[in-house]
Amino acid sequence: DAKTTQPTSMDCAEGRAANLPCNHSTISGNEYVYWYRQIHSQGPQYIIHGLKNNETNEMASLIITEDRKSSTLILPHATLRDTAVYYCIVRANTDKLIFGTGTRLQVFP
Amino acid sequence: NAGVTQTPKFRVLKTGQSMTLLCAQDMNHEYMYWYRQDPGMGLRLIHYSVGEGTTAKGEVPDGYNVSRLKKQNFLLGLESAAPSQTSVYFCASTYSGRAREGEQFFGPGTRLTVL
Numbered sequence: 321d322a323k324t325t326q327p328t329s330m331d332c333a334e335g336r337a338a339n340l341p342c343n344h345s346t347i348s349g350n351e352y353v354y355w356y357r358q359i360h361s362q363g364p365q366y367i368i369h370g371l372k373n374n375e376t377n378e379m380a381s382l383i384i385t386e387d388r389k390s391s392t393l394i395l396p397h398a399t400l401r402d403t404a405v406y407y408c409i410v411r412a413n414t415d416k417l418i419f420g421t422g423t424r425l426q427v428f429p
Numbered sequence: 430n431a432g433v434t435q436t437p438k439f440r441v442l443k444t445g446q447s448m449t450l451l452c453a454q455d456m457n458h459e460y461m462y463w464y465r466q467d468p469g470m471g472l473r474l475i476h477y478s479v480g481e482g483t484t485a486k487g488e489v490p491d492g493y494n495v496s497r498l499k500k501q502n503f504l505l506g507l508e509s510a511a512p513s514q515t516s517v518y519f520c521a522s523t524y525s526g527r528a529r530e531g532e533q534f535f536g537p538g539t540r541l542t543v544l
Contacts, residue, residue, distance in 0.1 A: 356533075363433075363519050363535030364472065407471065413527050416487065419464075419471030 324408045329424040332402075338395040340423050342408030345389045351412045353384060355393045357404040358422070364407065367393065398427045431455050433536035435520050441542045442510045450505040450539050452520030460523045461503040462487075462533065463495060465516040472519060478503055479526060510543045517541070 325343040332338040344353065354369040368375055368382045370391075375382045381394040395402055407422040436451040452461065459480050464472040464487075474487030478497040492514060494506045503522075507514060520536040 361517065361538065363521070363537055364533075365535070366532045369532070411531070416474055416477070417472075417533060418488075419473070421469070421471050 324410060324420055326406075326408050326420065326423045328421070329426065331426050331428060332395075332398045334400060334427055334429050335397055338393075338398040338402065338425060338427070340393040340395075340406050340408075340425065341390065342392070343390045344408070344410050347388050347410050348412065351410045353382065353388075353391050354409040354411060354417065355380070355382065356407045356409065356417075356419075357402075358407070359401075359404040364419075367406075398425075400427050400429065403427045433520055433522055433534050435518075435536040435539050437539060438537070439540045441544065442507075443544050444511060446510050447506070447508050448510065448541075449507075450518055450520075450541075452503045452505070452522075452536060453501055454520075454522040454534070455501060456522065456524070456534065457500070458522035458524050458534075459500075460526050460531075461497065462521040462523075463493070463503065463505045464519045464521065465489065465514075466519060466538075467516050475505065475518075510541075512543045515541060515543045 352371050355367040356364040358364045368380050370382045384391045405422040405424050433454045462477040463475040466472045473489050476495040478484050481500040484495045496504045518539045521533040523531050523533045
């Protein structure tokens with residue numbers, strides 16, 4: 321699986337958009353970009369995934385660059401409850417997710 | 430639906446003791462996984478199963494065994510616990526192994542301490 325690079329930590333003001341970047345320069349054509357988050361010490365929670373088109377759901381938007389070498393997860397109106405570690409993962413049609421150390425997002429009042 | 434549940438939530442073992450962690454899911458998922466998470470680290474895959482009666486090794490399988498006798502249950506066993514196995518253990522399940530539809534659902538975790 322391709323490796324991803326994420327900033328170690330980020331801050332965001334409550335009510336503002338949180339934009340979390342992820343670099344995956346060695347991604348191959350059949351690999352999807354997945355985002356999960358882990359709030360405190362709970363089990364990870366699925367957020368969104370995509371292949372090459374931008375995706376949006378009730379939680380977030382995923383913007384993937386045209387060359388697919390990077391992506392951005394957007395939380396449009398961050399709340400204190402969005403404080404968590406966010407993991408960007410790329411995977412092909414295998415069974416396994418490979419978790420890195422993610423980005424610790426701190427939302428402040 | 431309860432989703433993915435794990436038993437027990439906490440456990441303290443002495444070195445050399447054995448135990449079994451139980452994961453159950455009520456979503457009729459084919460795939461199930463066991464991960465461990467050490468402090469400040471991401472999750473690492475221990476073992477996984479692609480269907481009832483099947484198991485396979487992940488990244489860090491040594492010291493663990495698994496069984497999937499029923500589709501809804503995935504058991505993780507420690508035959509002789511070691512302090513290096515102190516960790517938080519997460520179970521997950523998913524309907525499909527295909528990347529385009531492979532959202533994994535995670536349990537709440539089991540916190541294991543080996544003294």
